Amino acid sequence: MRTLEHPSPADFDLDAVLSALADPVRRMIVCQLADGHQDQACIAFALPVGKSTSTHHFRVLREAGIIEQRYQGTAILNSLRAADLDTRFPGLLAAVLASARGPVSPR
Amino acid sequence: MRTLEHPSPADFDLDAVLSALADPVRRMIVCQLADGHQDQACIAFALPVGKSTSTHHFRVLREAGIIEQRYQGTAILNSLRAADLDTRFPGLLAAVLASARGPVSPR
DNA sequence: CCGTTTGTACGAACACCTTCGTACTACGAC
DNA sequence: GTCGTAGTACGAAGGTGTTCGTACAAACGG
Numbered sequence: 001m002r003t004l005e006h007p008s009p010a011d012f013d014l015d016a017v018l019s020a021l022a023d024p025v026r027r028m029i030v031c032q033l034a035d036g037h038q039d040q041a042c043i044a045f046a047l048p049v050g051k052s053t054s055t056h057h058f059r060v061l062r063e064a065g066i067i068e069q070r071y072q073g074t075a076i077l078n079s080l081r082a083a084d085l086d087t088r089f090p091g092l093l094a095a096v097l098a099s100a101r102g103p104v105s106p107r
Numbered sequence: 108m109r110t111l112e113h114p115s116p117a118d119f120d121l122d123a124v125l126s127a128l129a130d131p132v133r134r135m136i137v138c139q140l141a142d143g144h145q146d147q148a149c150i151a152f153a154l155p156v157g158k159s160t161s162t163h164h165f166r167v168l169r170e171a172g173i174i175e176q177r178y179q180g181t182a183i184l185n186s187l188r189a190a191d192l193d194t195r196f197p198g199l200l201a202a203v204l205a206s207a208r209g210p211v212s213p214r
Numbered sequence: 215c216c217g218t219t220t221g222t223a224c225g226a227a228c229a230c231c232t233t234c235g236t237a238c239t240a241c242g243a244c
Numbered sequence: 245g246t247c248g249t250a251g252t253a254c255g256a257a258g259g260t261g262t263t264c265g266t267a268c269a270a271a272c273g274g
Contacts, residue, residue, distance in 0.1 A: 014206050015131060022125035053263050074220040074271045091202040099121050099196040160233050162251060181241045181250040
């Protein structure tokens with residue numbers, strides 16, 4: 001079985017996390033994960049880039065500690081490491097997610 | 108009198124703000140501003156880069172809407188636009204500042 | 215075994231970002 | 245007017261990041 005490297009919360013780096021979240025494609029991934037796309041394969045995400053570019057972005061997110069990736073067959077199940085992020089950078093993910101939702105949509 | 112362009116909160120762009128905050132030198136500036144360096148000249152900040160590079164970083168922060176710059180003589184007074192940022196991206200600046208203070212330093 | 219699906223590795227192209235040095239401008243003080 | 249201070253403009257160098265296409269590997273199903 002193939003496994004993937006994940007940093008532990010103590011090794012999270014603010015630079016890496018902010019750089020990761022600064023890219024629009026990666027924010028799309030994070031937003032879709034937060035919108036109930038938990039445990040979906042990379043291919044299930046709607047992204048405006050090719051397959052190898054997609055791989056690249058998922059890896060950047062994983063190496064920053066923002067997502068967890070688990071092999072299941074030939075696919076990878078992706079999930080947000082919301083709790084881990086919050087222990088190290090409290091409120092950061094929530095603020096970025098809320099900001100990414102659009103200007104001010106009180107619904 | 109020279110004036111400098113500042114975006115209004117409605118024009119703030121999450122991409123620009125996160126990209127700006129993703130750079131370590133710019134986070135130093137923001138942290139020093141939050142640490143009571145309000146209304147200080149650019150030259151008063153402790154930064155590990157040359158003068159022209161410093162100018163570049165201050166401009167990036169200003170154009171993202173993170174700081175306000177006001178001429179006073181030959182100097183520029185810099186201040187954090189904390190309130191403006193908070194209306195557009197609530198909690199974002201606070202979360203980044205708290206995260207930048209170091210892992211977990213309850214003092 | 216063979217084919218399909220899912221993702222990776224690799225290299226190349228291209229753009230952008232950070233950094234610097236030098237020359238310059240604007241303002242204030244003398 | 246002249247000088248010093250604070251910051252800008254400009255160009256160049258070097259690194260890094262995003263993107264793609266193509267070729268490849270790993271797991272599953274029949």
